[in-house]
Amino acid sequence: MLRGARFHDDKDYSACSIFGMMNVRGEKFNGESMIVAIANMKERSNGLGGGFAAYGIYPQYADLYCFHMMFDDQVARKEVEEYLEGYFSLEGSEVIPTRNTPGVDEPPILWRYFLQSRESVLDETEDVDDFVVQAVMHMNAAIDGAFVFSSGRNMGVFKGVGFPEDIGRFFRLEEYEGYQWTAHGRFPTNTQGWWGGAHPFNILDWSVVHNGEISSYGINLRYLEMYGYKCTLHTDTEVVAYAVDLLMRRHGLSVRTMSNVLAAPLWAEIDRMPPGDKVLHTALRQTYGSLLLNGPFSVIISNSRQMIGLTDRIRLRPLVAGRNGDVTYISSEEASMHLVDDTLEDTWIPHGGEPIVAELEEEYPAGKELGEGAEVKELFGSTDAV
Amino acid sequence: MKSYIMPQFLIERDDYRCIRCEVCVRQCAFDVHWYDEEEDTVFADESKCVGCLRCATLCPTNALVVRRNPTQIPENANWTMDTLHNIYKQAETGGVLLTGMGCDKDYPIYWDRIVLDASQVTNPSIDPLREPMELRTYLGAKPDALEMEREGKQAALKTRLAPQLRLETPIMFSAISYGAISYNACESLARAAAEMGTYYNTGEGGLHRNLYKYGANTIAQVASGRFGVHADYLDVAAALEIKIGQGAKPGIGGHLPGEKVSAEISRTRMIPEGTDALSPAPHHDIYSIEDLAQLIYALKETTHWEKPVSVKIAAVHNAAAIASGMVRAGADIIALDGIRGGTGAAPTMIRDNVGIPIELALAAVDDRLRMEGIRNRASIVVAGGIRSSSDVVKAIALGADAVYIGTAALVAMGCHVCQKCYTGKCNWGIATQDPYLSKRLNPEVGSRRLINLLQAWSHEIMEMLGGMGINAVESLRGNRLRLRGVGLKQEELDILSIKHAGE
Numbered sequence: 001m002l003r004g005a006r007f008h009d010d011k012d013y014s015a016c017s018i019f020g021m022m023n024v025r026g027e028k029f030n031g032e033s034m035i036v037a038i039a040n041m042k043e044r045s046n047g048l049g050g051g052f053a054a055y056g057i058y059p060q061y062a063d064l065y066c067f068h069m070m071f072d073d074q075v076a077r078k079e080v081e082e083y084l085e086g087y088f089s090l091e092g093s094e095v096i097p098t099r100n101t102p103g104v105d106e107p108p109i110l111w112r113y114f115l116q117s118r119e120s121v122l123d124e125t126e127d128v129d130d131f132v133v134q135a136v137m138h139m140n141a142a143i144d145g146a147f148v149f150s151s152g153r154n155m156g157v158f159k160g161v162g163f164p165e166d167i168g169r170f171f172r173l174e175e176y177e178g179y180q181w182t183a184h185g186r187f188p189t190n191t192q193g194w195w196g197g198a199h200p201f202n203i204l205d206w207s208v209v210h211n212g213e214i215s216s217y218g219i220n221l222r223y224l225e226m227y228g229y230k231c232t233l234h235t236d237t238e239v240v241a242y243a244v245d246l247l248m249r250r251h252g253l254s255v256r257t258m259s260n261v262l263a264a265p266l267w268a269e270i271d272r273m274p275p276g277d278k279v280l281h282t283a284l285r286q287t288y289g290s291l292l293l294n295g296p297f298s299v300i301i302s303n304s305r306q307m308i309g310l311t312d313r314i315r316l317r318p319l320v321a322g323r324n325g326d327v328t329y330i331s332s333e334e335a336s337m338h339l340v341d342d343t344l345e346d347t348w349i350p351h352g353g354e355p356i357v358a359e360l361e362e363e364y365p366a367g368k369e370l371g372e373g374a375e376v377k378e379l380f381g382s383t384d385a386v
Numbered sequence: 387m388k389s390y391i392m393p394q395f396l397i398e399r400d401d402y403r404c405i406r407c408e409v410c411v412r413q414c415a416f417d418v419h420w421y422d423e424e425e426d427t428v429f430a431d432e433s434k435c436v437g438c439l440r441c442a443t444l445c446p447t448n449a450l451v452v453r454r455n456p457t458q459i460p461e462n463a464n465w466t467m468d469t470l471h472n473i474y475k476q477a478e479t480g481g482v483l484l485t486g487m488g489c490d491k492d493y494p495i496y497w498d499r500i501v502l503d504a505s506q507v508t509n510p511s512i513d514p515l516r517e518p519m520e521l522r523t524y525l526g527a528k529p530d531a532l533e534m535e536r537e538g539k540q541a542a543l544k545t546r547l548a549p550q551l552r553l554e555t556p557i558m559f560s561a562i563s564y565g566a567i568s569y570n571a572c573e574s575l576a577r578a579a580a581e582m583g584t585y586y587n588t589g590e591g592g593l594h595r596n597l598y599k600y601g602a603n604t605i606a607q608v609a610s611g612r613f614g615v616h617a618d619y620l621d622v623a624a625a626l627e628i629k630i631g632q633g634a635k636p637g638i639g640g641h642l643p644g645e646k647v648s649a650e651i652s653r654t655r656m657i658p659e660g661t662d663a664l665s666p667a668p669h670h671d672i673y674s675i676e677d678l679a680q681l682i683y684a685l686k687e688t689t690h691w692e693k694p695v696s697v698k699i700a701a702v703h704n705a706a707a708i709a710s711g712m713v714r715a716g717a718d719i720i721a722l723d724g725i726r727g728g729t730g731a732a733p734t735m736i737r738d739n740v741g742i743p744i745e746l747a748l749a750a751v752d753d754r755l756r757m758e759g760i761r762n763r764a765s766i767v768v769a770g771g772i773r774s775s776s777d778v779v780k781a782i783a784l785g786a787d788a789v790y791i792g793t794a795a796l797v798a799m800g801c802h803v804c805q806k807c808y809t810g811k812c813n814w815g816i817a818t819q820d821p822y823l824s825k826r827l828n829p830e831v832g833s834r835r836l837i838n839l840l841q842a843w844s845h846e847i848m849e850m851l852g853g854m855g856i857n858a859v860e861s862l863r864g865n866r867l868r869l870r871g872v873g874l875k876q877e878e879l880d881i882l883s884i885k886h887a888g889e
Contacts, residue, residue, distance in 0.1 A: 213509040215855035215868075216861030216862075216865060218864070218867030222865075227759070254534070257541055280542065280543045283532060283543050285860070286550060287528045287531075287532050289858075290863065294861035295509050295856065295861075314517060
């Protein structure tokens with residue numbers, strides 16, 4: 001089975017390297033520097049998983065959902081295609097181009113589909129995104145041997161079993177150009193050799209790369225289940241992605257407020273806040289206490305407009321940020337940033353629970369051709385967008 | 387009629403150690419000990435001994451040993467000595483068997499079949515002596531989502547949350563009425579709750595005026611007898627609790643005998659002195675779920691929607707479905723009382739045979755509310771058989787927001803679980819209205835012992851949380867992955883939704 005050995009542990013235990021890079025003017029760069037950066041943190045991974053997320057790579061199909069899929073066999077592929085044809089109009093489909101790469105063995109069948117939901121379906125559905133989420137969850141849960149590992153627009157996730165730099169070469173990432181990239185090298189402790197289990201995790205245009213183990217996983221999962229999320233992967237990363245999706249997309253919270261849920265301030269800090277903030281943070285913890293991510297983590301959460309770095313509130317895993325002109329970096333280790341940018345001088349270590357946010361300027365819509373003039377907008381320490 | 391019941395306990399007095407101080411004589415309300423001046427000897431009528439160990443505990447020379455009477459009928463797995471005694475008692479009196487405290491039968495104690503997780507290697511454990519460790523808990527209905535609005539440059543909250551109870555440790559004192567226990571015991575509980583930033587529950591006996599000052603830490607119960615329920619009582623409390631059922635006696639009411647209804651209790655309960663206080667089995671204004679909703683909203687309306695309303699039920703077979711209905715009827719807190727839950731008086735057969743273990747009820751209720759997507763609309767508090775901080779941790783991991791402790795609190799004040807609360811002769815000054823006995827419990831000392839207990843448990847909970855790599859109690863709540871069963875059947879594991887150890 002190409003799916004490899006999957007163990008029924010409570011969840012996936014892994015430590016990792018993460019790296020993110022975003023040009024907030026929307027200027028694109030290819031995957032080469034990502035491969036170089038993540039390769040520099042090789043000892044943080046063990047060859048059992050690597051992956052990348054890239055934003056802005058399919059400008060010719062910018063309005064279409066792109067499903068990256070892995071199949072165990074052609075039967076699964078047929079089944080998926082029949083399902084897709086029922087609910088979506090397929091605008092294009094192809095094998096994801098790869099090259100033979102030493103260290104990347106037994107890849108599954110990899111396809112991508114560019115599609116939009118059918119008019120008839122649209123009429124009945126209030127929210128297309130919700131519909132796509134349901135479709136992805138259905139395929140992952142119900143179609144044996146098939147897995148959707150990327151489902152956003154004008155973005156894609158590339159991942160598999162191997163060292164991340166080998167996975168990058170395998171997927172020919174130096175041929176893609178995006179304005180935001182994240183990368184992940186994995187060190188799982190339960191040797192799960194399944195391609196779908198690698199990071200980044202993706203749903204719609206949200207993607208997450210994550211280093212750590214979330215001690216609160218059990219309750220985070222059960223809380224999200226109440227809101228209709230099905231966690232099929234048993235990874236912390238999946239939980240982070242759904243939590244962010246729920247808080248930001250469905251409940252409309254800002255990045256900062258979302259961070260204040262996932263890495264909530266301590267009660268001792270809340271008690272010292274001015275009255276308005278105290279009420280707000282108390283209500284956040286009362287309402288979303290079950291989404292507090294407890295235990296060590298550092299994470300990069302991305303969507304087409306934002307790259308958000310966050311560590312747990314007592315900062316048990318490393319995260320470093322850097323900025324050079326229009327480019328913001330987030331990394332497990334500082335050296336990787338300097339390796340890909342030798343003029344980088346502005347680097348800093350965020351406090352636990354303090355989000356690092358890089359965001360595209362308003363006038364540069366994601367996925368369109370982007371012009372000059374945008375700049376890094378640090379939400380951290382400035383106005384809170386609601 | 388000659389009683390065929392043999393003494394349950396034998397009292398051995400070491401005559402060499404005994405100094406004839408007569409402490410035992412004065413301490414025993416059951417009149418077991420007496421001193422014969424002529425013979426200069428202390429004698430004991432063992433047939434009256436209940437095994438509360440007051441005499442042995444206070445004997446200054448440790449001259450007393452109280453032990454089970456070894457005399458037994460021929461060995462018989464079916465007809466035990468207890469069974470025979472019950473039949474003798476009924477043959478001699480023609481009455482319903484009465485008892486106190488919680489069920490003492492050997493039903494499985496699931497707490498003892500569940501083990502906890504700890505962090506190793508992949509996840510650092512946290513040392514609560516060096517790092518923050520948060521036990522603060524809020525009880526009450528939580529919204530499905532928070533809405534925000536901009537207030538100048540700041541994000542501000544638009545959603546108004548339902549009223550919440552703030553607990554500094556997720557442990558409260560269970561409902562025990564003034565009447566079932568002494569004024570001093572009530573005051574001890576109230577003072578300890580106030581000191582520890584948690585709550586005690588009045589039970590169904592109203593609230594003595596002197597204790598109104600602890601109102602901010604008081605949950606006022608409204609039970610089927612409506613004893614002591616009036617506007618001031620509802621106003622002074624932090625939260626209200628409608629008592630539908632009690633784990634020790636699901637489906638039946640209560641009976642406080644007239645001899646316990648002293649002048650003070652008469653005033654507090656608003657019934658004539660010396661009359662029996664009878665709680666009907668059901669609330670006679672609640673014959674259905676919609677009636678419950680009416681009472682919930684009546685109480686909320688009366689208190690200007692400023693206080694959470696809890697509804698307490700005994701854990702019975704369909705607790706999950708009932709709890710779901712209660713949440714939809716507007717309950718902010720669901721209090722579940724398991725088969726081990728205590729009582730001042732209950733028919734033995736009811737106490738020992740009706741209801742289900744709290745662990746299973748809790749798991750089922752939490753699961754059901756989650757499946758229905760309404761778990762956030764009410765908090766769950768469990769009672770009945772919480773004996774230690776590890777029971778608390780396991781209860782929270784199974785899905786409870788907080789626990790009520792009743793028996794454990796009484797034990798902290800001196801109770802030795804002799805199960806004779808219904809006699810009103812509690813030698814420890816707890817379950818009695820006899821001023822000679824109740825003055826034995828000094829509220830200063832009683833509250834100190836309770837505070838010590840809560841502090842000790844809170845420290846232990848922090849240690850266990852830290853060991854699991856968790857620094858806030860909400861990350862443990864409902865986190866059943868941190869639990870494993872040992873020696874449980876698949877069906878039990880399924881109901882508890884936990885894996886077996888090793889899995």
